[in-house]
Amino acid sequence: LECGACCHGANVLLDDADFDRWKKGGRGDLISKSYIKRGKDGKVTLRFADDGRCQQLGRDNKCAIYTIRPDNCSAFVVGSEACLAAREDTLRLRDG
Numbered sequence: 001l002e003c004g005a006c007c008h009g010a011n012v013l014l015d016d017a018d019f020d021r022w023k024k025g026g027r028g029d030l031i032s033k034s035y036i037k038r039g040k041d042g043k044v045t046l047r048f049a050d051d052g053r054c055q056q057l058g059r060d061n062k063c064a065i066y067t068i069r070p071d072n073c074s075a076f077v078v079g080s081e082a083c084l085a086a087r088e089d090t091l092r093l094r095d096g
Contacts, residue, residue, distance in 0.1 A: 003093070004061035005086040006076050007054040012046040018070045025068035046070065 014036060022030045030036070035055060037047045049055050056064040063069055077083060087093045 002061065003087060003091060004057050005090040005093075006073075006083060007057040007061075007063070008086070008090045009048065009052040010046075010054070010086075012054070012070055012072045014044045014046065014070055014072070021068045022065075025065075027065060027068060030065070
């Protein structure tokens, strides 16, 4: 909720539960090709902006769809090794 490092250059897999949550949350528009893409392997992921940021990440590093964010985002553990690696790679911050 603070740095947004995990919201850069990630591979956010999506599934039907995410699509249902978006529809119920009034954001069925997120299921368009502007926001998602299907890989050659058939997996559906979020489409990131050209600069590598998630399109839902505001300049204040707040998620515009936080309450209905993908399960893949909800499962990301703050303070985990992946989190610390994202902070170092994206923000050049080294914790600890």
